[in-house]
Amino acid sequence: MALIRLVDLRKSYRVGDVTVHALRGLSLDVERGSFVCVVGASGSGKSTLMNVLGLLDRPTSGHYFLEGEDVSGFDKDRRAHLRNRKIGFVFQNFNLLPRTSALENVELPLLYGGRALPPAERHARARGLLEAVGLGSRLDHTPQQLSGGQQQRVAIARALVNEPELLLADEPTGNLDSRTSVEIMEILQRLVRERGITVVLITHEHDIAEYGTRVVTVRDGRVTSDTPVQNRRDAAAERAALPPLELEVEPEPAEAGVEA
Amino acid sequence: MGGWNILRVALIAIRRNPVRSGLTMLGVIIGVASVIAMVALGSGARASIDEQISSQGVNLIYLSAGSWGRGPGTARGGAGSTTSLTVEDADAVRAQVPLVARVSPGVRGRAQVIAGNQNWNTSIEGGNEEYLEIRSWRVVAGENFTARHVLVADKVCLLGKTVADLLFPGEDPVGQIVRVRNLPFRVIGVLAPKGQGQWGDDQDDIVIAPYTTLQKKLLGITHLNRVTISAVSQDRVEQAAIEITRLMRQRHRITNPDDDDFTVRTVEEMAQTRLDVANTMNSLLMSVASVSLLVGGIGIMNIMLVSVTERTREIGLRLAVGARSRDILSQFLAEAVTLSVFGGLLGIALGIGISETIVRSLGWPMQVTTEAIALAFGFAAAVGVFFGWYPARRAASLDPIDALRYE
Ligand SMILES: Nc1ncnc2c1ncn2[C@@H]1O[C@H](COP(=O)(O)OP(=O)(O)OP(=O)(O)O)[C@@H](O)[C@H]1O
Ligand SMILES: [Mg+2]
Numbered sequence: 290m291a292l293i294r295l296v297d298l299r300k301s302y303r304v305g306d307v308t309v310h311a312l313r314g315l316s317l318d319v320e321r322g323s324f325v326c327v328v329g330a331s332g333s334g335k336s337t338l339m340n341v342l343g344l345l346d347r348p349t350s351g352h353y354f355l356e357g358e359d360v361s362g363f364d365k366d367r368r369a370h371l372r373n374r375k376i377g378f379v380f381q382n383f384n385l386l387p388r389t390s391a392l393e394n395v396e397l398p399l400l401y402g403g404r405a406l407p408p409a410e411r412h413a414r415a416r417g418l419l420e421a422v423g424l425g426s427r428l429d430h431t432p433q434q435l436s437g438g439q440q441q442r443v444a445i446a447r448a449l450v451n452e453p454e455l456l457l458a459d460e461p462t463g464n465l466d467s468r469t470s471v472e473i474m475e476i477l478q479r480l481v482r483e484r485g486i487t488v489v490l491i492t493h494e495h496d497i498a499e500y501g502t503r504v505v506t507v508r509d510g511r512v513t514s515d516t517p518v519q520n521r522r523d524a525a526a527e528r529a530a531l532p533p534l535e536l537e538v539e540p541e542p543a544e545a546g547v548e549a
Numbered sequence: 550m551g552g553w554n555i556l557r558v559a560l561i562a563i564r565r566n567p568v569r570s571g572l573t574m575l576g577v578i579i580g581v582a583s584v585i586a587m588v589a590l591g592s593g594a595r596a597s598i599d600e601q602i603s604s605q606g607v608n609l610i611y612l613s614a615g616s617w618g619r620g621p622g623t624a625r626g627g628a629g630s631t632t633s634l635t636v637e638d639a640d641a642v643r644a645q646v647p648l649v650a651r652v653s654p655g656v657r658g659r660a661q662v663i664a665g666n667q668n669w670n671t672s673i674e675g676g677n678e679e680y681l682e683i684r685s686w687r688v689v690a691g692e693n694f695t696a697r698h699v700l701v702a703d704k705v706c707l708l709g710k711t712v713a714d715l716l717f718p719g720e721d722p723v724g725q726i727v728r729v730r731n732l733p734f735r736v737i738g739v740l741a742p743k744g745q746g747q748w749g750d751d752q753d754d755i756v757i758a759p760y761t762t763l764q765k766k767l768l769g770i771t772h773l774n775r776v777t778i779s780a781v782s783q784d785r786v787e788q789a790a791i792e793i794t795r796l797m798r799q800r801h802r803i804t805n806p807d808d809d810d811f812t813v814r815t816v817e818e819m820a821q822t823r824l825d826v827a828n829t830m831n832s833l834l835m836s837v838a839s840v841s842l843l844v845g846g847i848g849i850m851n852i853m854l855v856s857v858t859e860r861t862r863e864i865g866l867r868l869a870v871g872a873r874s875r876d877i878l879s880q881f882l883a884e885a886v887t888l889s890v891f892g893g894l895l896g897i898a899l900g901i902g903i904s905e906t907i908v909r910s911l912g913w914p915m916q917v918t919t920e921a922i923a924l925a926f927g928f929a930a931a932v933g934v935f936f937g938w939y940p941a942r943r944a945a946s947l948d949p950i951d952a953l954r955y956e
Contacts (some may be wrong), residue, residue: 319630340950343869345868345869345949345950345953346950366873366874367872367875369868369871369872369873370871370873372869372870373870373871374871378869378870380953382951384862384865384866384869386863386866389561397866397867397870398870398871400558400873401867401870401872401873401876402871405551405554447870448877450845451871496927
């Protein structure tokens with residue numbers, strides 16, 4: 290069974306007298322553990338698709354099956370619960386809480402979803418994930434004290450804290466330079482490989498799409514091509530081949546104040 | 550999100566903007582402090598009136614000559630100015646009104662009192678041997694005069710504390726002679742201090758003597774200014790007053806109450822007037838105080854609205870990671886209530902401080918009661934809920950996609 294099955298999905302917006310059709314009968318299956326990259330021109334409906342996939346929005350018509358269950362008619366609260374448990378979001382602009390430590394940012398989803406984890410366990414989970422994305426020494430840093438790439442890594446840790454099935458990333462490297470983009474893609478590839486997480490990534494850069502297992506092209510709210518990636522790029526290998534940055538100073542772990 | 554986390558998140562948000570939070574709270578602080586101070590003023594005033602009633606004697610009834618001038622038939626003037634009230638009236642009240650316990654005929658005037666080279670203008674009151682008991686007044690040195698003193702119009706007197714201290718500083722006045730309008734009176738007792746009277750006058754600035762002596766030897770009159778009466782018990786005071794009135798009308802052949810040439814008043818009645826004034830003043834001050842609390846609430850609403858707008862992206866993010874509308878609602882409501890409750894606590898402290906300062910510097914009677922504190926606190930919390938509701942509602946109704954996109 291596919292993790293995601295979209296059947297004849299339509300989404301239209303009314304703006305005054307005009308009706309904008311953002312999705313016009315889009316169908317798509319996403320298998321568990323795949324890394325799907327969605328490409329398409331600006332205004333083709335990628336973000337709209339992402340909002341529906343992420344249960345932030347409801348389709349005007351059509352069906353969305355998540356793990357075999359039709360979630361297209363779910364009400365706000367049930368969607369909020371599913372978002373909390375099954376879906377992680379990574380945004381182009383990171384969307385971290387300002388003036389809030391990396392640790393607390395990562396813990397945020399754990400405050401919701403009707404489950405009261407003891408603070409110690411929340412900290413432990415968040416810390417584990419920050420270590421996994423290479424920020425073990427930056428737990429107490431606020432977003433203002435982190436580079437763009439580091440902020441995006443915090444955001445990825447946040448998206449993972451509830452152990453979701455699905456990670457949705459809308460242009461996650463859109464605000465990053467190419468070197469940092471490779472680092473982010475390395476983390477995403479590792480997540481798919483090591484944790485079996487399903488990633489759906491939106492991008493308009495074809496070379497970024499080649500890190501995925503499959504490229505889906507959207508045009509005018511429909512899927513116009515859907516092809517497996519032939520020569521898949523390996524972000525880890527690419528990063529290893531890059532010349533080291535002279536300014537790269539990775540602080541010793543446990544240098545910044547680490548809470549239990 | 551559980552209760553504890555809601556509070557924690559609210560506290561974090563409040564601490565993030567300490568100056569703004571402080572200014573927001575200021576409105577509530579001032580509102581609550583003024584409510585506390587105003588209620589303290591009101592209950593202090595009531596308590597001091599109550600205290601004065603009991604210090605005067607709760608059973609007290611005054612029968613004064615003259616009426617309190619209402620209507621056209623009262624050209625004869627105010628209470629105490631006519632000569633129609635007599636000792637016979639007093640005797641009749643004693644004999645014919647069973648609800649009456651004690652009766653003291655009385656006259657009053659002002660006089661220059663001299664002792665040695667000390668000289669003092671004071672009020673002088675005449676009564677019989679029961680007068681002090683009716684007024685629950687004790688003698689602290691020497692003795693009260695007796696029925697015999699009254700009968701023979703003896704020139705003896707009792708000094709109020711103020712007069713005693715002025716005329717005989719550092720001396721025992723008992724047994725000494727004072728000259729009242731050049732007439733020598735022997736001081737046989739000193740009265741216990743009574744403090745301020747109901748109109749703020751000094752009740753201890755007084756000389757008391759047998760009324761017969763004052764009538765015959767000092768004032769040269771035969772009528773009375775007033776008769777001081779005590780009822781058999783506190784709950785019969787009103788009935789006794791009614792019967793005295795009836796008797797007096799009968800004796801003075803008055804059919805129309807507008808023609809009364811006397812006035813019957815109970816101490817409670819007199820206090821009631823002042824209580825009414827105090828209450829009116831108090832509600833006035835209270836409404837001013839409540840308005841400032843209201844303004845404080847509007848301040849909270851204003852800041853919360855700004856905060857919701859500023860944090861639109863944060864709200865969008867929280868919704869995206871699984872917050873339900875009601876989680877957002879409770880988060881912002883908790884913030885507003887925390888602000889108002891903290892403001893309320895600080896306001897209570899400030900209100901108590903203000904009350905204490907006023908008591909200390911101005912000597913006004915003020916009473917900070919636990920009820921007032923509970924009331925003010927409850928009000929503050931209610932203000933938080935009431936004025937926090939709309940901004941919180943607005944935050945909770947945001948659409949996650951729009952909120953995430955908000956610039
Ligand atoms: N809330 C909305 N109201 C009205 N129209 C909308 C709304 N959201 C999207 N649209 C319209 O739907 C279409 C698809 O928009 P969408 O954001 O999905 O495009 P996109 O593929 O993500 O583009 P880009 O690459 O520029 O991000 C566009 O024509 C857009 O104007
Ligand atoms: Mg888009």
